[in-house]
Amino acid sequence: MAIPFLDLPAQHVALKQELMRVFSDALDSAGFIGGPVVKDFEEDFSAFVGAKYAVGVANGTDALRLALIAMGVKAGDRVVTVPNTFIATTEAISQAGAKIDFVDVDPDTCLMDPNRLEAYLKRKFSGTQADRPSAIIPVHLYGQCADMDAILSLARQYNLIVLEDAAQAHGATYKGKAAGTMGHAAAFSFYPGKNLGACGDAGVVTTNDPAIAEKLAMLRDHGQKTKYYHAVEGCNGRLDAIQAGFLRVKLPHLAMWNNLRRQIAEAYDSAFGDIDWIRLVKVHPYNVSSCHLYVIHSRHRDQLQEHLKNNGIATGMHYPLPLHLQKCYAHLGFKHGSFPEAERSGAELLSLPMFPELGIDRARQVIDSVLAFSA
Ligand SMILES: Cc1ncc(COP(=O)(O)O)c(C=O)c1O
CATH class of the missing domain: 3.40.640.10 (Type I PLP-dependent aspartate aminotransferase-like (Major domain))
Structure with missing residues (x-):
């Protein structure tokens, strides 16, 4: 499915x-x-x-x-x-x-x-x-x-x-x-x-x-x-x-929907925490996230996205090109290297399915598919 x-x-x-x-x-x-x-x-x-x-x-x-x-x-x-x-x-x-x-941003939290x-x-x-x-x-x-x-x-x-x-x-x-x-x-x-x-x-x-x-x-x-x-x-x-x-x-319904999102985020976190080719976005213990997006980083991002697509799993990128490198902001005078952490994140990030109705079973399907990837 x-x-x-x-x-x-x-x-x-x-x-x-x-x-x-x-x-x-x-x-x-x-x-x-x-x-x-x-x-x-x-x-x-x-x-x-x-x-x-x-x-x-x-x-x-x-x-x-x-x-x-x-x-x-x-x-x-x-x-x-x-x-x-x-x-x-x-x-x-x-x-x-x-x-x-x-x-620039903190590389751990973005x-x-x-x-x-x-x-x-x-x-x-x-x-x-x-x-x-x-x-x-x-x-x-x-x-x-x-x-x-x-x-x-x-x-x-x-x-x-x-x-x-x-x-x-x-x-x-x-x-x-x-x-x-x-x-x-x-x-x-x-x-x-x-x-x-x-x-x-x-x-x-x-x-x-x-x-x-x-x-x-x-x-x-x-x-x-x-x-x-x-x-x-x-x-x-x-x-x-x-x-x-x-x-x-x-x-x-928002608080309940956010809780369902958090359960999915927890399942993703525990499945991907020890995978050496995936870097998670760190959520500080003092923060309770609304889990709007679940983003991972990988040097193999493009191949992983293609692999997930071939397995019927839709993904997104939020956001692939940092604003200082966008054509519309060329006049601001920034260049590659101006904000290296944002640039690295943009090149490696991938957003996995995340919505309250996804449910743990389908989240596990996403997890299995990610873990079945080999670069
Ligand atoms: C971080 C951020 N700021 C601002 C906006 C702008 O909101 P809207 O699309 O409702 O204009 C969005 C959403 O698209 C967003 O994700």
Whole structure:
């Protein structure tokens, strides 16, 4: 039996009636934009995360971009992040008018390396005003939170804003604190394949800061609080009522789905832990990952992917080419060797099937297939 990388229809079987009710309620009320369903979802999600505010937006990319603007990032600023993230993180930086900077990642976790961040900040703050960043975006990649204590301590030392990219980390915790509660704000994506996925594009920003929440609520809605009176120039970045309704049906299942993902991750970890040609992504004991993606590294990555494909097992790569080497960022002036850890990871990584409905039996099939590979 072929094993898909992700199987969303399987997730919808048990929820179908409730999800269909969302559509019929929307048709009956014709309340497609904003309204009580969006408000209810924002309350549900802020309670789930444990943040004071959640502001629904059109997608995770808007969540990042509008959060940066709401936090005061402006044209000419610099924002530092990691090169091994999805391009939305850096699109948000440039589209907020700021310049993109990178620091390399810890090779064990693939997350922002606080030591490299410290060295970068030391260097930048010994230069001119224009060299200095105003914000940091740690990315909770694959569902594991970045080392927030170290990052927040540096942010305090240098008076920087911190925006968590929590697009892959719904329900993850770091030293008992939830992803989405640690920075000045956090951006979540509800792209359908995420741990909590909408039936299209959707996103949210969480924050404990009322001023950021208020600004965001205006920015996502053309900069208005009162219709047709625009305090600032915003955009059309609202969360649709159908998406919010869909997400409200799914949210109560998220913790259970994350647990099922963790069981699969544990099975993968114990099967691959001692294999000398596989390098696992280390998850720190103080972190509870949302297990959005299960990524292994191997020097034989391409042959392994081909072998799995021949055995009917779908895989992915998140992400094969680090952002500093992408054609669209050639103007930033980075080259091969600029961020060696992100580059090595990109060349060796492979994402195995990981979704709650995969189940242990099919995970074992994936394991057997990986172990049957010989380079
Ligand atoms: C790390 C990361 N940041 C940002 C995003 C952007 O989210 P969206 O696709 O909802 O715009 C994604 C998801 O695609 C992501 O994985």
